[in-house]
Amino acid sequence: MNEEVKLKLSQFLDIIKSQFDDIIGYHSYTIEAEVKAIKQNRNFYYIDLVEIQNGKIVDSARSHIFNPSIMISFLRDINILDIQELVGKKLLLTVRPTFHKTYNFSINILKIYSEFYIGGLEKQKQEDIEHLKDLEIFYLNHETELGEPAFHIAVISGEKSEGFKDFQTILSESGFNYKLTIFPSLVHGEKASGEVLKQLQKIMSQIDNGKIYNGVAIMRGGGGSEGMNWTNDRKLCEMVCKFRVPVISAVGHTVDKSILDMVARYDCKTPSEAAQTLIDIYEEYKEDIESEFEYIVLGIQDLVKRYTLELEGLSKDIPYHISKKVQIYKKELEGFIVDKKVKYHIQILSQSLENIYKNIKYNDPKKILLKGYSLVLDAEGKVINELELNKNYKLLTHGSMYKITILDKSDI
Template sequence: MKRQFQRVSELMWWIREFSKLHLSGEIEVIGEVRNARINKRGVLDLELVESSKAKSGSYTYRLNCQLANPKSLLKSLKIQSPQELEGLEYILTGSLNFRVTQNRYVLEAYQMQPYGKGSIEKRRNAILKELENAGLYPVKKLASLFELKEPITKIAIIASPGTRGLTDFLVGLMHSPLLPEFDFYPAAMEGASAAKGICKAIESAQETGTQLIVILRGGGAQGSLLYFEDEKLARMVCLSKIPVISAIGHTEDKTLLDYVAHRAVETPTTAGREIAETNLRYLENHERSVEVFFKTFTEIIEQGNIALNRSIKLLTAHKVERYLSSYKREAELQTKRLLSSISAYSKKSEEVLKRDFKELSSKLSRILREKRSSVAARAEDIFTKGKRLEKNLRLYESMILSASPPISALLDAKSEKLK
């Protein structure tokens, strides 16, 4: 069907409306950044460029991009100025809009992440430096899970449900002679919400008594590894009280998660087998320890029997009677020594008692003499006072007798009067 436009502007507006209708979805594009600057409106302008060569010549493809709030963006990318973006590859996410007045398509991006090795490593090193300044990095790496010094009986698994990586891990885990209990925390391994979901799962697993946290991702595009370069995820792993294993299915490049994880393995299969081998090795060492214990115990019993038989032979050679006679003489000697010690102690105690009794008798005699003299003095005083009292009584008696009336004359007179 043929379309006709009366003016160029009409065509431009039609392209805009067509783009809104058919190109309104979210798009993601990768390219090298050039001509990055902040314009007068405070918006970051840049070009995504791709150069390619063909038989007919070289070509350069350009896409204009704009991002609002450039200060926050630069801070998240750990750079100081827009010029530091140039020459490095980034992945931009946003929507494509046709600008009629500018006669061009512009990607209005809301997310920008490092993609090429140069930009990724630059941002990763800046994040690791911040973690190091905060005392969180480097973490204590596990050269082997056997360093946990115990069998692994409970783990936390963080993975996307139904993925190949989860299946491979469980298949490897089935080789364990001691199958661990596990808690499953479903989380997306790709997309803008991946890091946030993994952080939430790590936080939830902290108080469950689990011994190990395993983050699984089974294959996928190389670009999806960018979601494991998240600063908040790295900080959460560093703060985890439980060791974290990274098994995100890549063999060439290390991600930020691999740097901060307590142990990083290439694939989920490797992680499952390593847990199984750790449990197998622990059980083998336990069985070996039991064997060594019984062997040592048996040797001790045998040595004891040998020593006992030697003693029996020695007693038989010297005759039991001679041994008993010697024992009796020794017992008598010890008894005499004991009796002598008791006798010496008794004599010494007797002397001490006699000396103490003599001192006590002397003290009592002195006290009695003092009391006797005191009583005698008091008795003499009482006797003197009694003599003096007796003398006074006699004096009073004579005085009374000399002053008394003639009783007999009075009685005679009274008798006459009555008659």
């Protein structure tokens, strides 16, 4: 072993650092890398950078930002509040390689290009839009309808969100009947997309099991566009596209339309606008019902008027025809009754005449005289009884074989 080249570790590291600084340490470079992980310790930021090819990590390096204004300025430019939203994103960086005796090789980040990041996001956004269109589901949720009021709306929002409170207040003051079910979720930051997606899956599961929701409203309580990159999340937006009931996007005051805004059935800037949209739909439905009702009423009134005129025309003819028929039937009935009475009376009279005839025949004077009786007649030929014999009469007495004339009572 050659003791002339024997070095202590610290000496060896000093040599490396010196040579490193002489050769490349004072040069800056512009590199493109993807963020694998990021953390903050006080005012320092530590970022694990990687290069990915065909889905595999081919190189990695540690980096740091010791000047906090670099990160603060970048986050402000790209409207991000949570640094974890940078994970998985590509960055364009100005860096300087460093070698530290304790931490060894590292990369000191001097600048982050917000234009590249925004351009990268826009590029990714356009790729995701094309992906959804290639699947032929981009406009699928636009074909859904809320159905008939009263609406039951599932709301994905912060439970104590001011936006949700505004949404509730406007609906309650409208006088229409609504039912709201809240599904609490983060609506800011890197974790928001995962939580919103989880709640959408929960709502869909309930619908599959027979629960009725007319629509789903995803909302937040206003603010800027910071922390809203989750609204372009491909998995989340794909779920919204496939959702079987209308989705209302009301995620606040953002300048550019997100993919969520584009694929949702209703795109509203604020929860208040979402509430008014529901009220407008309710009003339109109400007007349609009232219009249909008015049409039906007018139709009924027209039918009533028409049939009334027809009935009035018939009523003029009906009394004449009916009265004529009644008169005919009355005469026929009366004739029937008369015929019956006549027949009855004829029968009675015939019987009476028969009896009279029999009595006449039985009381024939000739038959009486043949029995040994005699009749006393006055001068006029009228039969007299014995009580009248005390008077002075010229009498004629008849027998069956003789006649005797008596001139006065002294002759008797």
